[in-house]
Amino acid sequence: MANEILRMDKITKIYPNGFTANREVTFSVEEGEIHALLGENGAGKTTLMNILFGLESHEGGTIYLHGNPVEITDPLNAIKHGIGMVHQHFMLVPSLTVAENVILGLEPKGKLGTLNLKEGVELTLQTAKKYNINIDPMARIRNVSVGVMQQVELLKILARGAKIIVLDEPTAVLTPQETQGLFRELKVLRNHGHTVIFISHKLNEVMEICDRFTVLRNGQLVGVKNVSESSTAEITNMMIGQEVELKIRKLRHPAADVRLRVENLNVTTPSGKKRVDDVSFSVRGGRVLGVAAIEGNGQNEIAEIISGLQPIKHGNVVINGKNINTTSIRARREAGMSLISEDRYRYGCSKVSTILDNLIADRYYKEPFSKGAFMNGKVCRRYSDGLIKQFAVKCKSCGDAASNLSGGNAQKMIVARELSALPNLVIANQPTRGIDVGSSELVRQALVEMTEKHDAAVLLISADLTELLEVSDEIIVVHSGKIVAYFKDASIVSEFELGEYMLGTKEMSDQELREVAG
Amino acid sequence: MNSKGILDLKIRSFEMIRILLAILLSFAAIGVLVLLTSKKPGEVFYWFIVGPLTSVRRFGQIFQVAIPFTICSLAMTIMLRAGKFNLCTDGVFYICMAFASILALNLALPPVIAPIIIILICACLGALVALIPASLHFKWNANLVVASLMLNYVWLHVGRYILLYVINDPTITYTGSYRFPESATLGTVFKGTSIHSGLYVAVVVALIAYVIIKRTRLGFAITQTGNNPNFARACGINVGLIALAAQAIGGAFIGIGGAVEVLGTFKQFKSDSLLGYGGYGLLIAAVGKNDPKKVIIASILIAYMRAGAALVNSNTDIPLELADVLQGILVIFVAAELLFSNVKHRWIVKRAKFDEYEVIGGVAKNA
Numbered sequence: 079m080a081n082e083i084l085r086m087d088k089i090t091k092i093y094p095n096g097f098t099a100n101r102e103v104t105f106s107v108e109e110g111e112i113h114a115l116l117g118e119n120g121a122g123k124t125t126l127m128n129i130l131f132g133l134e135s136h137e138g139g140t141i142y143l144h145g146n147p148v149e150i151t152d153p154l155n156a157i158k159h160g161i162g163m164v165h166q167h168f169m170l171v172p173s174l175t176v177a178e179n180v181i182l183g184l185e186p187k188g189k190l191g192t193l194n195l196k197e198g199v200e201l202t203l204q205t206a207k208k209y210n211i212n213i214d215p216m217a218r219i220r221n222v223s224v225g226v227m228q229q230v231e232l233l234k235i236l237a238r239g240a241k242i243i244v245l246d247e248p249t250a251v252l253t254p255q256e257t258q259g260l261f262r263e264l265k266v267l268r269n270h271g272h273t274v275i276f277i278s279h280k281l282n283e284v285m286e287i288c289d290r291f292t293v294l295r296n297g298q299l300v301g302v303k304n305v306s307e308s309s310t311a312e313i314t315n316m317m318i319g320q321e322v323e324l325k326i327r328k329l330r331h332p333a334a335d336v337r338l339r340v341e342n343l344n345v346t347t348p349s350g351k352k353r354v355d356d357v358s359f360s361v362r363g364g365r366v367l368g369v370a371a372i373e374g375n376g377q378n379e380i381a382e383i384i385s386g387l388q389p390i391k392h393g394n395v396v397i398n399g400k401n402i403n404t405t406s407i408r409a410r411r412e413a414g415m416s417l418i419s420e421d422r423y424r425y426g427c428s429k430v431s432t433i434l435d436n437l438i439a440d441r442y443y444k445e446p447f448s449k450g451a452f453m454n455g456k457v458c459r460r461y462s463d464g465l466i467k468q469f470a471v472k473c474k475s476c477g478d479a480a481s482n483l484s485g486g487n488a489q490k491m492i493v494a495r496e497l498s499a500l501p502n503l504v505i506a507n508q509p510t511r512g513i514d515v516g517s518s519e520l521v522r523q524a525l526v527e528m529t530e531k532h533d534a535a536v537l538l539i540s541a542d543l544t545e546l547l548e549v550s551d552e553i554i555v556v557h558s559g560k561i562v563a564y565f566k567d568a569s570i571v572s573e574f575e576l577g578e579y580m581l582g583t584k585e586m587s588d589q590e591l592r593e594v595a596g
Numbered sequence: 597m598n599s600k601g602i603l604d605l606k607i608r609s610f611e612m613i614r615i616l617l618a619i620l621l622s623f624a625a626i627g628v629l630v631l632l633t634s635k636k637p638g639e640v641f642y643w644f645i646v647g648p649l650t651s652v653r654r655f656g657q658i659f660q661v662a663i664p665f666t667i668c669s670l671a672m673t674i675m676l677r678a679g680k681f682n683l684c685t686d687g688v689f690y691i692c693m694a695f696a697s698i699l700a701l702n703l704a705l706p707p708v709i710a711p712i713i714i715i716l717i718c719a720c721l722g723a724l725v726a727l728i729p730a731s732l733h734f735k736w737n738a739n740l741v742v743a744s745l746m747l748n749y750v751w752l753h754v755g756r757y758i759l760l761y762v763i764n765d766p767t768i769t770y771t772g773s774y775r776f777p778e779s780a781t782l783g784t785v786f787k788g789t790s791i792h793s794g795l796y797v798a799v800v801v802a803l804i805a806y807v808i809i810k811r812t813r814l815g816f817a818i819t820q821t822g823n824n825p826n827f828a829r830a831c832g833i834n835v836g837l838i839a840l841a842a843q844a845i846g847g848a849f850i851g852i853g854g855a856v857e858v859l860g861t862f863k864q865f866k867s868d869s870l871l872g873y874g875g876y877g878l879l880i881a882a883v884g885k886n887d888p889k890k891v892i893i894a895s896i897l898i899a900y901m902r903a904g905a906a907l908v909n910s911n912t913d914i915p916l917e918l919a920d921v922l923q924g925i926l927v928i929f930v931a932a933e934l935l936f937s938n939v940k941h942r943w944i945v946k947r948a949k950f951d952e953y954e955v956i957g958g959v960a961k962n963a
Contacts (some may be wrong), residue, residue: 092948094941096607137945387830408832417830428824439820439831448813455811 090138118514119486162235334363337535368550376559416501486513656789668877671849678842679822685874687748692854722851772866792860
């Protein structure tokens with residue numbers, strides 16, 4: 079048996095609301111392996127890693143590094159012990175360069191105690207070279223792609239001498255091409271003797287890159303196995319406790335009327351940069367139109383304009399035959415629009431409000447939730463308890479603050495609200511980002527059901543290409559704010575092909591794109 | 597089973613236990629100060645803690661002070677719940693006192709009706725005045741804190757102009773208006789105390805505030821707007837209008853407070869500076885965490901402290917400023933949410949273990 083580098087022994091974590099996130103979990107990693115940490119949302123993976131990184135305290139158990147018990151009190155302390163973490167959301171300063179971000183906190187000093195940037199650039203280049211990462215240290219973070227940002231995050235912790243590297247959902251925002259690049263880098267790291275803890279919901283990636291995996295469920299350890307001796311079916315079984323159907327059952331049925339038509343949409347930043355460039359498309363009832371794009375290529379602007387969060391400056395948005403350019407968000411919602419926002423905690427829900435408040439925030443003014451000026455507390459409670467059950471939101475009571483929910487459960491709460499409104503147009507922007515297999519399937523199934531049972535049109539924006547291909551009927555690819563590809567039949571497209579259009583290496587002719595406006 | 601029930605109770609009432617402990621702690625801190633500065637520390641504590649309860653008149657004093665405290669802190673609560681830091685209370689309170697005085701001296705109306713009409717007019721005036729900084733903020737993106745604070749000085753000097761040139765009584769030796777006719781004032785409710793019928797007004801305001809915040813559509817929208825305006829907007833709530841409505845309601849409350857104070861307590865207009873209810877309102881709303889019930893309790897508590905401090909001032913060698921120091925220390929301890937949180941956490945961990953045993957199906961080890 080190889081050398082055990084890290085052992086978290088019988089870790090117990092109880093949150094202030096009484097929720098036990100980890101119950102005597104033992105997690106052991108060997109030196110020089112890529113170890114997957116798996117489990118559904120709320121299974122306790124993130125909590126366990128936050129404890130390892132000193133972001134959270136624990137009530138019981140001990141952490142051993144190289145066999146010696148250690149106390150990790152805060153992230154600085156964790157870094158000192160050689161533990162580095164790349165968070166799901168990047169922690170970079172957009173206005174600084176790559177090198178400046180890498181040396182932030184360990185700035186090399188010049189003669190007079192001033193910043194020696196040259197040495198910093200040197201350090202960045204050296205680290206990058208050592209691990210075969212090709213990067214421009216002088217590029218500004220705001221101008222680089224998501225893939226490069228992730229490389230910077232990696233460099234940051236490598237420059238600090240991390241031996242154990244935790245990656246929380248590293249591929250959630252990457253294209254297939256970028257993911258392959260990341261995997262190559264991880265293999266180099268492994269060859270250098272680094273240990274990688276890999277958190278992901280994409281089991282095919284785990285099968286591809288990891289040596290062993292640990293599965294958690296409901297805060298408890300389910301098992302540890304070698305990847306080579308297991309299968310995705312078995313892992314899913316361990317994670318969920320039952321076999322799940324991983325394919326959406328989809329009936330193709332005739333499309334209904336056009337629910338959403340977008341005509342010549344343009345968004346220009348104050349500095350003159352085109353964020354959305356003459357975009358036109360339409361979605362019919364009973365259909366899912368997928369939008370494939372790399373983060374920051376204008377897809378969020380399109381979603382925000384349709385939903386009313388951003389004003390329309392140039393172009394038209396027509397919902398159910400009516401131009402809604404100047405219509406309020408409430409009127410759009412009353413016309414049958416629902417929005418699952420990409421920014422869960424900004425537009426999707428209110429963390430400090432109760433789950434009940436979150437579930438009725440779009441309909442509180444209607445009967446039976448309120449009558450005249452007064453709210454009907456009883457009805458609201460019964461209604462939200464019903465939604466919590468129907469969408470399997472894991473919580474103690476609907477009166478708890480939404481901040482008590484794990485990411486996946488918060489998303490389920492949002493989806494519960496948006497789809498229970500029985501919309502005829504759903505704008506779903508990254509509806510399953512960072513949530514577990516079981517919840518994702520529930521959300522996808524619910525979206526497809528909206529098209530089948532209620533003839534709704536769904537505009538699905540997703541960075542998860544597998545999901546996009548599985549759920550969509552048609553797909554458009556957006557690059558630099560422009561539609562560069564349109565596939566009338568999503569079932570004949572491959573992820574790799576989508577990736578090429580997303581990266582801008584390929585573009586369809588105007589002839590081919592003409593059909594998109596329907 | 598028994599100890600599990602007790603744990604549940606302890607966790608649920610933790611907030612109250614924590615505040616009691618915070619009060620004890622601040623008394624201990626102030627005790628040190630008193631021991632250092634006073635020759636008769638025992639008397640100081642006697643007057644401060646027991647003093648307000650030693651006679652009916654002194655007891656009444658608490659409620660006389662609690663009336664403007666309750667009204668202003670609830671006004672602050674509603675404005676803060678909408679997420680807007682509108683600090684217009686002092687100015688609105690003062691200008692409404694001045695305006696109520698003009699009305700009281702000029703409106704010839706029968707008793708009972710006169711104060712009611714004056715209070716209602718001042719509610720409207722208060723709402724309008726509070727909307728000025730709020731509209732500046734929404735229309736032209738003026739910083740609400742700065743705009744509302746600066747406007748307070750405008751209202752102070754407009755009010756002083758009224759005091760000195762419009763309703764000034766030249767026959768008295770101090771700066772003050774003519775005394776209001778009996779019919780326009782709020783009479784005493786309990787014999788031998790200074791509690792005036794503004795108490796009823798405060799109760800009505802408290803009820804209205806509670807119902808608006810906890811039971812109405814508007815209150816729901818205000819809360820969501822304050823909790824996360826982006827989310828509220830995405831859900832179709834007109835956040836600008838809702839925030840303005842909250843400022844108007846708050847302003848109306850403050851207007852009522854100003855009218856009640858001048859008609860009930862002073863019975864003539866003689867204040868030539870701001871009365872500082874804005875600060876108290878903010879402080880009490882913070883201690884009560886913007887929850888109407890807790891805010892009302894906190895108003896009475898702080899009023900009790902003020903009454904005690906006044907007695908310390910007149911009966912011992914310690915000045916009124918001591919109360920301000922105690923108040924400051926108390927608020928810091930009460931507002932420090934993490935104080936004693938480790939105790940609560942220990943209880944929760946213990947409690948979670950019970951659940952665990954139930955999940956496993958075993959018998960609790962320590963039952």
